[in-house]
Amino acid sequence: MYIDIHTHRAINPDSLSIHNLKFDDAESVLQHVIEGHFSVGIHPWDVHTYSPNDIDELRSYCMHESVVAVGECGLDKHSTATVATQTAFFIDQITISEQLEKPLIIHCVGCFNEVLRIKKEIKPVQPWIIHGFRGKPQLAKQLLRAGFYLSYGEHFNAESVKITPLGKLMIETDESTKNIADIYQAISDSKSIDIDQLKTSEVVFKNLFFGGVL
Numbered sequence: 001m002y003i004d005i006h007t008h009r010a011i012n013p014d015s016l017s018i019h020n021l022k023f024d025d026a027e028s029v030l031q032h033v034i035e036g037h038f039s040v041g042i043h044p045w046d047v048h049t050y051s052p053n054d055i056d057e058l059r060s061y062c063m064h065e066s067v068v069a070v071g072e073c074g075l076d077k078h079s080t081a082t083v084a085t086q087t088a089f090f091i092d093q094i095t096i097s098e099q100l101e102k103p104l105i106i107h108c109v110g111c112f113n114e115v116l117r118i119k120k121e122i123k124p125v126q127p128w129i130i131h132g133f134r135g136k137p138q139l140a141k142q143l144l145r146a147g148f149y150l151s152y153g154e155h156f157n158a159e160s161v162k163i164t165p166l167g168k169l170m171i172e173t174d175e176s177t178k179n180i181a182d183i184y185q186a187i188s189d190s191k192s193i194d195i196d197q198l199k200t201s202e203v204v205f206k207n208l209f210f211g212g213v214l
Contacts, residue, residue, distance in 0.1 A: 040067055048079075055093075058092075149168050152172070
């Protein structure tokens with residue numbers, strides 16, 4: 001079974017997936033959920049449409065037993081929200097991640113220095129995962145040294161994939177129309193390893209999101 005740590009698709013029986021829920025959709029989905037695993041967060045594109053009072057409601061959604069991660073959240077230089085507003089909501093979601101002991105799924109575009117600085121200042125215990133990473137190997141090395149996990153999707157820098165240890169590498173579909181199996185194949189080709197060797201990511205996945213038990 002393939003592991004898809006971040007997707008906006010419907011449940012795929014051929015993969016073990018974490019489905020990202022927008023804040024506005026979380027209540028209706030989680031009220032009726034029968035199966036599946038989810039993450040819930042406030043995206044940096046959307047933070048200006050919410051108030052700090054919404055953080056308590058987000059925390060309640062993240063407490064749901066089917067929610068295994070907080071996010072996606074983070075910083076994006078293209079967001080119409082101010083950096084100050086994005087940062088405030090990002091730190092609030094970091095706090096939820098730490099309080100509930102659930103990993104943080106991060107959306108970061110053009111703001112890696114800021115995210116690295118925040119991580120250094122806060123010193124979080126929970127894993128931080130950069131989703132949809134497309135950066136160059138120099139940035140990948142910097143993030144890996146700082147303890148981040150890197151999740152790769154349809155579009156990626158092959159040299160960054162090569163230097164990412166299997167224990168720090170995750171795979172996702174995000175909003176891609178590609179099958180998760182095809183993305184696995186592309187990743188394994190870039191690392192020049194058999195696709196079965198990527199199954200070690202299943203152990204990482206279980207340890208991060210389920211305490212080693214699934």
